[in-house]
Each structure stands twice: as C-alpha cells, then as structure tokens.
Amino acid sequence: MKLFVNNLTQVDLSYFDAQRGLLGESWQTDVVLTGKLNDESMICDFSIVKKQIKKWLDEHIDHMLAIPVNHPNAHLTDMTQGRVSFQFDHDDGSRFRCDAPVQAICALPMENITPQTAASWVESQILDLLPAELEAVSIRFTPENIEGAQYQYSHGLKKHAGNCQRIAHGHRSTIKIYSDGQQDSELENQWAQRWHDIYLGTEDDLLGIIEEHGHHYHHFGYVSQQGFFELTINSQQVYMLNGDTTVESLSAHIAQTLAEENPGKHIEVHAFEGIGKGAISEKTFLKDVDA
Template sequence: MQLFVNDLTVIDFSYCCEQRGIVGESWIVDVLLEGELNEMSMVLDFGVVKKQIKAIIDEAVDHKLLLPMHSSMISVEKSTTQEDSEYVDVVSERGSYFLQSPTQAFAKLPTNKIDIASVTDFLLKIIKAELPDNVSGLTIVLREEVIDTDYYHYTHGLKLHDGNCQRIAHGHRSKIQLFKNDQRDFSLEKMWCDRWADIYIASEGDRIEKSDIQLSNSAQTQLTDKHEYFSYFAPQGRFDIAVPSNVLDVVDCDSTVELLADFICRQLKKSQPNDTIKVIAYEGVQKGAIAYD
C-alpha cells in the first residue's frame, strides 16, 4: 500500500555553489510512503506525515546554508569567539564569502555538489531512521515551482525574527510581478530579476567596520577592498558575513518581503515619478507582499 502527500512543505534555504557562489533556493517537497497497514489500517497517519516528517525536513535543511563538505570550496572550523558557532569560508568563481554563525544555521552534506539528488539522499537517510517498522519504502520528490516569467534567487537574514529567518545566509527563489499604470510590465520584471540574480541582500543598518567582523584567521587574510561587512545579534546568537560587492545589494531597510516590496516600489518610482507603480513580491513559493505608489 502507498500513501502520498503532495506539497508537504516548501524548504527555503541557500547553498554553496562553486560557480554561482551562495544561492538562495526554494523547493517544494512531495512524499510517498510504502508499507503494510498498521493497527489503525493506515500506512501512517496523515497527521504524523504532515507534522513529524515536515519537522524532520525543516530541522535538517530549512532556512539553513547547505554546505557541500566534499568540495574544496568549503572550509569549516569552530569559532574561537562565540560558543556553539562556526566559521565557514566559501571560495567560488563569483567571489569569496566568509561567515560566522551558530552551528544550527548550517547543514553539512557529504557531497561535492548541492543539488536535488544530493539533498534528496541526505533527507532520505534522516527520515528513514524515524519511520515505524511497517513503513518499508520512502520516496521524496524535491521540485522547483514552475515559473513561466523571470525570477531571482536571493540570500539574506532577518535579525529581528525570533525564528529561523534570523539566520544570516538563508534564501529563496522568487518570482515578481511589476505593474506600471495598472499594466504588467515584463521588461521591468526582467530588469529587476537581472539585478537580483544570485544576490545577497544586506541591510544598511547591519553594516560594520572590517575591524569589528568576527571571521576565521584564514578569512582575515583573504579579505579584499571589495568585501563589505555585516553583523547582528539575534536570539540564536551572533551572525557575521563578509560579502564581495559584486554579489551584494544593500537596502535601506530590513529585508522582510514586505519591506523589500516597498524598496522595489520606491526605487522604480524614483526613475518613473509620473507613473503609478505596483509591486507583488514573492518570498519563495505562494507567499509574499504587495506595495504600491
């Protein structure tokens, strides 16, 4: 007997890529279970699937930075300044990123590349260990949202959030809808998606001096005049990141989807003051905010 749950959850995370750097991503999760019926004539209670398996997936990868530990681009070591924290150095073709975060903000995968196949294998091993004996088979399908227009990948962190959104390097794959004078403008959408392709979005209020950043000794020797520095304290601990300016957009607000929608609206209004602007900004899949002027 098989039991399926489509759209069980959406995992929003970022991952390290040798070519693209740190990339924000959103994947939809479908689950298929196979096994004998239990004493309740079920393979597994839907409530257990939706709650327990979703919780396992969320704890493993959601709102984390996924690290391919077999890749030479990654270096991880224990922080010497913050308890239960780690330094992570990421050297990619687009530039070098350096971080310090609580250990729970990272997911370490035994692979040289983060992709759907490697993350699926990682999750299968974790979830199978928690399933009851009557469940003999497990299939997980990770898939992108089908988007027939332009979209962008972004990474950020929310210092005021008391949940996992506070982690300084998690992200999303997001579409956007932009309207000028009540007409959808696909050229504006493409322009903005090009601007935020594989971007790190930082808040100006989180900027710090190079002398105040907490990074690994190795990172300190690799910093250049192209790096910019951001840090904050949140409920989970202290977060630091050094980001090269070519993959960075610094906004004058926090990076919640509400304020990003407003930021986009304000930027477009500056260049087109006589037009009415409406922004529908998404944060991952099927959620977002609307701003207009």
C-alpha cells in the same frame, strides 16, 4: 503499497554553489511512503508521519545555509560554544565566509548541492525516525515552475524571533510589476537582473568593506536571539538597503525605486517571498513632484 502527499511543506534556504556562490532557494516538498497495510488497512497514521517529517525538515534544513562539505574548496571548522565557521576558497583567489551558531548551518556530505542530492540525503536521515512498518520513504524537492521573471536572494532578519534571523537563508521568487495597471514584463526582467543571485544587506548590519588581493567584500555581522552571525561576501553579489529586508520592505523599495525611475507612471509591485506568498506596494511620482 505507497502513500503520497504533494506539497507537504515548503523549504526556504540558501545553499552554496561553487560557481554562482550563495543562492537563495525555495523547494516544494513531496513525500511518498512505502509499506504494507496494517490491520486498519493503512500503511501508517499519515497525520503523525507528516508532522514528524515537517518537524525534521524545520530543524535540519529549512531557513539554513546548506554547504557542500565534500567540495575540495570548502572548509568547515568547529568553533567554541556551539558555533561553526564555513569558508569557501574560489579558484580566482576570492573567498566566502560565514560564522554562525551551529543550528544555522546544514552540512551536506556532497561536492555539489542540487534538489535531488539534498532530497537523497534527507531520505537517508529520516527513515529510521519513522514508524518501523514503513519500508521506504521518498522525498522530492521541486523548485517552483516560474515562467516569467524570477530572482534568488539571500538575507537575514536579525529582529525576527524565529529562524528568519539567520544571516544566510533565502528564497527563489517570482515578481509581478504593473505599470499604469498593465503587467510590465520589461520592468520585471530588469529587476530580476538587478537581483540575480543576490545578497540583500542592510546598512545597519554592515561592519565594513574589505579589500584583499584585488577582491572587495562586504562584511556583515549582528547579534540576534540565536547568537552572533557574521558574513563576508563578494561585493559584486551584494545589494544594499537602508532598512530591514522583510518582504514588505522589499516590495516597498522596489515600488519606490521604479516610481522614481519612471515618473508619471503608477507602479504596483507584487514581490514574492518563496512560493505563493509575498507583499504588494504601490507608488507614483509625478514629474518633479512626489505624489
């Protein structure tokens, strides 16, 4: 017998891809449990098992930076006082580096991270933690099926009390933009291109811009409740903002920017943060006059 639950939870994280670099991602999580019926004609108490699986995902992969430690260009170094350092050296001589508290890094024993390989790793980790009567557990991570414009961004919210404070976690999101009340796919696609595989940085957290061997990097760092976070990333993958990168601020920034670029148009932005949630902002600029 098998017991299933679709969309048990949503996992928002960033992971490192050898070709594309740092990528924000959002995965719907589906679970299938296999076992024999007990005296209550049940495989298990699913309400308990669901909580156990969600708790494990929250603690071991959600809102973390997942790294492919078996890739030959990946280097993970233990630091003092519960900290780790991850560096990836690209073939073109450029590099990526993140130093963070150990709970912010998910080290996956593989060369390349995909939803399927990550799900297989989770299965191998959690079966022994679940009730003994279960014979198998199947995890499926599924990116949202987005038909229109989408972008993948990573960021950190140092003021957040929870795990959003981690400097490299992210989301894969759709965006809806309306111009004078009509959905505008051209503006949606333009913005998706601006934020293609992007890191959203803030001026307050920028420690400096580094040049090494012809490559330019943005160097970010901040202290939050979980500790000191530091990130060095290729400048071409960075989009800078003046304020915090909450979804409320992001929707307001997009609306403000597009209204300035399209004077006389009423711009309404539905900016998503992962799957099924987000913020709405509206803005209009009259020609030569802020409305």
